[in-house]
Amino acid sequence: MSLTLEQRLDTLPAGAEVAWCGQQYVTAGQLRADVATLAGWLAAHPARHWALCLDDAYAFTVALLACGMAGCVAVLPGHRRPAGLEEQAPYIEALLVDGDWSSAVLSFPVCHWQAVMAAPLSAAPTTPWPAPLSVLMFTSGSTGVPQAILKQERELLAEVEIQAGLWADALAGAVILATVSQQHIYGLLFRILLPLRLGLPLAAATCTTPEQLQAAVRGLMRPWALISSPAFLEHLDPDLSCPGARWLVSSGGPLSASGAALSQRCLGLSPVELYGSSETGGIAWRQQHGSDWMLLPGLTLSVDAAETWWLTSPFLPAGQRWALSDRLVWQENGFRLLGRADRVIKLAEKRISLDEVERRLRAVPWIAEAAVVPLEIGGRRCLGAVLIPSAEGWRLHATLGEGRLLLQLRQALRPWLEPVALPRRLRCLSAMPVNSQGKRPYAVLKELFDVAIEC
Incomplete structure (x- = not known):
């Protein structure tokens, strides 16, 4: 049985490197101290549903774990637009932000990460977490109205455990870089929770351009892995050279043949592609563009008389199945996707x-x-x-x-x-x-x- 987030945090060696922030590594001991401090502040605050709009991946990790320690629900809006946040107000009691922030007045308090962590704070008492962490995120859904999705710690860690079993050897000793935000399930799982599970350091800053990736790689001087989007890979400079890559994953949309070729040329790796959704988590993977998709271990698909495909997965609430919005056809070595059946x-x-x-x-x-x-x-x-x-x-x-x-x-x-x-x-x-x-x-x-x- 996999460890809970609380157990995983507690068992990390104090000197283990958990994050690369600027020009230095943050240790697990510092992470535990920051989590306990923020959890103490959250526990004293009346809000129980905290929206996390934190671009810094280390700050996000601290806030996510502190929500668990303080018994708060972590809400991931998926954006920083004031109008959109106000629309999600029924799910949000307070907002934690970093970096530049709009001066727009919202119907709930906005707390700035830098100000909160700079103030004299008391650490939370060393008591067991009151309940497993709950994460509320949003997806557009097929109705046109953003849909709230409540993900329980058990569901998230079930996928992390399976992904760790598939990729632990390839990731051994690597720093986890990312071009995607942790505000959505793909980034949350692979940029935050998987490194925590494997004891690997994550880069706090996001690489939004190939030049930033190249600069980050030069600064690391050690092996690295990249959590990427297809669009980033498809816009790599053919003359870009980023040595030292151990593993490369792409999700969030289809990867073109040119994107796969550029990845091989510039990064020296064929990307692992992931297929899934916010509702389901990961469903399948492949590592050669144009090949069949392979189901993740422990998942099954079945089709009904209306040709709707149903997913059974440990990443879903117990006893539930999920109707896929995609059409697919089974092949000898997996399945091929034929496009979406809805309007998303x-x-x-x-x-x-x-x-x-x-x-x-x-x-x-x-x-x-x-x-x-x-x-x-x-x-x-x-x-x-x-x-x-x-x-x-x-x-x-x-x-x-x-x-x-x-x-x-x-x-x-x-x-x-x-x-x-x-x-x-x-x-x-x-x-x-x-x-x-x-x-x-x-x-x-x-x-x-x-x-x-x-x-």
């Missing part, structure tokens, strides 16, 4: 609900109706919006023209949507096309963009 798509590794974007568009005062379609423009995927403007909208259209109207529309949506979810093309019609069944013919809608204006 991946854009630059962001999970975007087309229903959510449409809902936001309809909330704009001068829009009467809206439809959103994914487009391929210059080899890049983006969104196009087909709008039925109100009378006011048509007046704006006549005054501004479609290009400037699109700019104004994108500005109105920025408080609510990820930048990648903002429509990049626009068509305004007097009536929404429908087929004989009264449904929108999305193939026809896509054809409208052959002569649309791009912003």
Whole structure:
């Protein structure tokens, strides 16, 4: 049986390196002290549901473990947008942030990491954690409204244990670098919990550019592994050289053949690809682009008469199955994915609900109706919006023209949507096309963009 987070923290040797912060390593002894100190502060605070908007991976680790020690729920909003955070207010009692922060006033207190940890604090008493850690995260879901997902410590650690069994040898002695945030389940599992399980140091800073990765590798002077997104690998400079890589994993969206080739050329490794979702955790993996997906140990898939695939997994609540949103076909050595069956798509590794974007568009005062379609423009995927403007909208259209109207529309949506979810093309019609069944013919809608204006 795997150790709990409390047990794992307690059994780490005091001198073990757990994080690379700037130019020095932080030890397990310092981590335990920081966790106990913050837990004491959290225990004295009336809030029990803490949203963690911490970009620094070490600060996030401290806060996550302190939530467990203090009996608080760790809420991972997945973003730092004030409007989106306010929308999640029913799940949040207080917010812990680091770095630069918006001056927006929210309906719950905002506490700054630097100020909290700089103040004289009392460590939490050395008593057992009151309950296993609970983590609340959000996904777009198929309805267009962000869905809250409560993950229990048991479910998270079940996957960590299986992933550790698969990759421990490859990761031995490596520092864990990352290009992805720990605000989502992939980063949480592989950037935070897996290093803790294996006793490996994690890099506190995120490598957002290939140049930052190269600089980080030079500063480490030891083997390293990379938790990456496909988009990062697909934009590597062919002349980039980053020696010393032990292991490379990619998740969050499909990896192109060019991305796999660049990874091999620049990093000297064929990336492990992971398939899964926020709801399910990991489902399968492969290590050669175009090969079949292999189920993780302990998971099973079954199909019903409606050709819906059902997942049984130890990463789900006990006794539950999950209906996959993807179509797949079994092969001799695993399965192949045939695409999503719902309206949630991946854009630059962001999970975007087309229903959510449409809902936001309809909330704009001068829009009467809206439809959103994914487009391929210059080899890049983006969104196009087909709008039925109100009378006011048509007046704006006549005054501004479609290009400037699109700019104004994108500005109105920025408080609510990820930048990648903002429509990049626009068509305004007097009536929404429908087929004989009264449904929108999305193939026809896509054809409208052959002569649309791009912003």
